[in-house]
Amino acid sequence: MQIDQDTCVFGLIGYPLAHSLSPFIHNLAFKAMGVNAVYLPFPVKPGRVSSVVNGARALGIRGFNVTIPYKESIIPYLDRVSLEAEACGSVNTVLIEEDRAVGYNTDGRGFMDSLEQEGVKVPRFAIILGAGGAARAIGYQLAVRGAITVFLNRTPERAEKVARDIARITGQESWGMSWDSSCISDFVQDAELLINTTPVGMYPDIDQKPPFVLKNLNSRSVVADIIYNPLNTRLLREAEGLGLKTISGLGMFVNQGVRSWEMFTGREAPRKLMEDRLRGLLLKNET
Numbered sequence: 001m002q003i004d005q006d007t008c009v010f011g012l013i014g015y016p017l018a019h020s021l022s023p024f025i026h027n028l029a030f031k032a033m034g035v036n037a038v039y040l041p042f043p044v045k046p047g048r049v050s051s052v053v054n055g056a057r058a059l060g061i062r063g064f065n066v067t068i069p070y071k072e073s074i075i076p077y078l079d080r081v082s083l084e085a086e087a088c089g090s091v092n093t094v095l096i097e098e099d100r101a102v103g104y105n106t107d108g109r110g111f112m113d114s115l116e117q118e119g120v121k122v123p124r125f126a127i128i129l130g131a132g133g134a135a136r137a138i139g140y141q142l143a144v145r146g147a148i149t150v151f152l153n154r155t156p157e158r159a160e161k162v163a164r165d166i167a168r169i170t171g172q173e174s175w176g177m178s179w180d181s182s183c184i185s186d187f188v189q190d191a192e193l194l195i196n197t198t199p200v201g202m203y204p205d206i207d208q209k210p211p212f213v214l215k216n217l218n219s220r221s222v223v224a225d226i227i228y229n230p231l232n233t234r235l236l237r238e239a240e241g242l243g244l245k246t247i248s249g250l251g252m253f254v255n256q257g258v259r260s261w262e263m264f265t266g267r268e269a270p271r272k273l274m275e276d277r278l279r280g281l282l283l284k285n286e287t
C-alpha cells in the first residue's frame with residue numbers, strides 16, 4: 001500500500017477493538033478497487049468519545065464506523081443523524097463532509113440485504129430475540145416494510161420500550177415481552193422469521209443458545225442469527241436439524257460494511273470478494 005498526501009483516512013472507533021474484522025474488509029476493498037485510502041482501528045478509551053468528532057475533523061478524517069460502546073454516546077457530538085439512526089437511537093457510520101458530521105445506521109439495511117440475497121421475502125410476522133441496538137435497527141427496517149414484530153428479551157421492560165418506540169415512529173404494530181412469557185406459544189406458529197440479535201452463542205460461549213423452543217416454529221420459518229463468529233451458531237445448527245432454512249450473521253456484517261464503504265467512497269464495493277475472504281478467515285479461525 002502506497003501512503004501519500006492524497007491518502008484518505010477512514011476508521012473504526014470503539015473499545016476494546018482487538019477482534020474487529022472491519023479493518024480487514026475495508027482495506028481489502030480499497031486495495032481491490034485501487035482506492036487511495038486506509039482504514040484504521042481507533043480504540044477510544046472510555047471518557048474520550050467527546051473529542052472524537054472534533055479530532056476527526058481536525059485531522060481531515062472523512063468518515064468512520066462506530067461500534068460498542070459508542071453507538072449511542074456519539075450522537076450528541078454529531079451535526080445531524082439520519083431518520084433511521086434517530087429511530088434506532090444508534091449510529092454505526094459517520095461521514096464528515098465540509099466539516100459537518102452526519103451519523104447513519106447501516107445495520108438494519110445490511111440485514112435486509114442479506115434476507116434478499118438469501119431469497120427470503122419480507123415476513124408478515126417476525127420474532128426478534130433481544131432489544132438492543134441491533135434489534136432496534138432490524139425491527140425498524142422490518143416495520144417500515146410492513147412486518148409485525150414481537151421482541152422477546154431477558155429484560156421485558158426493554159423489549160416493551162423498543163416495541164413502543166417502533167410502533168410510534170413507523171405506525172406499524174409491534175410487541176415486546178419477556179422471552180419466558182407464557183403467551184409466546186399463542187403466536188410462535190405464525191412467525192415466518194426468527195432473528196437472534198443477542199450475543200448468546202457467540203465465541204467463546206459457542207455451546208449456548210437463547211432459551212427459545214425452535215420446535216414450536218412452523219416448518220416454513222426461517223431462523224437468522226446476527227452472530228458471525230462462529231458462522232454456524234448452536235441456534236442455527238438446531239434449526240437446521242429441524243429442517244428450517246437458516247441465515248448466518250456473516251451476510252449482515254458484510255452488507256453493513258459494504259453500505260458504509262460505499263458511503264465513504266461513493267463507489268460500488270466488491271461485496272463478493274469481501275464476503276468470500278471474510279468467510280475464509282472465519283472458517284480458518286474455527287478449525
Ligand code: ATR
Pocket residue numbers: 129130131132133134135153154155158197198199200
Ligand atoms: P447491540 O447494540 O449489539 O444490540 P446491546 O444494546 O448491548 O447490544 O443489546 C444486547 C441484547 O442482548 C439485549 O437485548 C440484552 O438483553 P438485556 O436487555 O436483558 O440486557 C441481550 N443479552 C446480552 N447478553 C445476554 C445474555 N447473556 N442472555 C440473554 N440476553 C442477553
